[in-house]
Amino acid sequence: MLLWNTVVLAQPVGNGTGSKAGTSSTAAPSLSEQERSERLKQLEAASERLYEHMQQGNAPEALADMDTLIGALEGVSFKGLTSVEGIHALAETIMDTKETLVKAEVQPEEWALSSARLRLAVNSLLHPDKALWQQYYKVMADNLQQMNRARAGGKPAEVRKAFQALQGHYEVIRPAAIIRRPESDINRFESWLSYAGRLSDERTWDEAALKEAISQGGGVLKGLFGRRGDEPVFLPVTGFDSPWYWSGLIGLWIVLALTYTGIRKYRASQTVTAVREQRREEDTRRYRL
Incomplete structure (x- = not known):
């Protein structure tokens, strides 16, 4: 609950989009823009170190990284970074990761999953245009x-x-x-x-x-x-479910293309030959004494 309160109280006063917790008298004093920027950098660095240490199963280092990450959140405003739903998602991800860390037994798969989710969430928060997710x-x-x-x-x-x-x-x-x-x-x-x-x-x-x-x-x-509608995801199989049909059809297209190219090349060759023969006859007549 301490983590949840830290994140919710970091909401700007008078947000108007969700919880009124930001108006609480217990809220931490607002940070300057420079302090806020530094805290966000600390948050990202801590999430990346936490990811690496959890992937390695290094519990002591991971616990220290989690403390640093939570400390970086204190008093930070998320105004302009995400919605109320986004803040909730970030807080829940941090809490889930912390619960995974404090379990008596290290579970590599769970550690890998939770640390990846948290790293992607923090990265998405701070890099809207080129987020890893x-x-x-x-x-x-x-x-x-x-x-x-x-x-x-x-x-x-x-x-x-x-x-x-x-x-x-x-x-x-x-x-x-x-x-x-x-x-x-x-x-x-x-x-x-x-x-x-x-x-x-x-x-x-x-x-x-x-x-x-x-x-x-x-x-x-x-x-x-957020992709455009005209960006292809995959080639739909419409009308025929057999992949052999499409393989054969593609092969037929290739054969037809090569045949058509060959015919055009042959016709062009014939035309060039005819023109050359005609020019030879003209030159012969031209230089004949």
């Missing part, structure tokens, strides 16, 4: 492709596996996405994720519904990452 777009688009290929091949187990990978990647970036993206985009993606999760269950296999859901997923994923 945006790199997951290609990864999650690949998961969607894998779902589509497995669906086209009639392989429910592989569809489920690809969906779980997509869901796992979203869990890593979720706090970072909430910090940066509108709530409507987050809700839309999570609604789609829930729907696709039900359809990808092998016990309720519905290939037609799943095909439609995956098609919709491309647009929803773009919305989550």
Whole structure:
């Protein structure tokens, strides 16, 4: 609760977008812009060190980094950095990571996941234009492709596996996405994720519904990452589910292109030859005495 109060009390007074805790008389005095900038740099540096030490399973160093990170938050205003939902997401991520740290037994997978989520969240807060979590777009688009290929091949187990990978990647970036993206985009993606999760269950296999859901997923994923609608996610398989069809069709296109090029080259050669012969006859007549 101490961490939660620290983050909430750092809200600017009169925010008007959420909790009124910022008006509390216990709020820390506001920092100057220079002090605020220094604190935010300390926050980022601490999150990066924490990530490295948790990935290595170094508990003493990680606990020290967590104390530094929490100390850097005290009295910091998040005005202009994120929404109230974003602040909540950041606070929850910090608390989850701290709870993971204080457990008696080190669990490498849990440590790796929680530290990655926290690092991405802090990075998203401080680097809106080039945030690290945006790199997951290609990864999650690949998961969607894998779902589509497995669906086209009639392989429910592989569809489920690809969906779980997509869901796992979203869990890593979720706090970072909430910090940066509108709530409507987050809700839309999570609604789609829930729907696709039900359809990808092998016990309720519905290939037609799943095909439609995956098609919709491309647009929803773009919305989550703030991508333009004309940016391709993957080449949809429309009308034919067999990859051999597309391989054959592409091969046919290549053959046709080469044939067409060969015909044009032959015709051009014939034209050049004819012109040369005509010019030879003219030159012969011209220089004949």
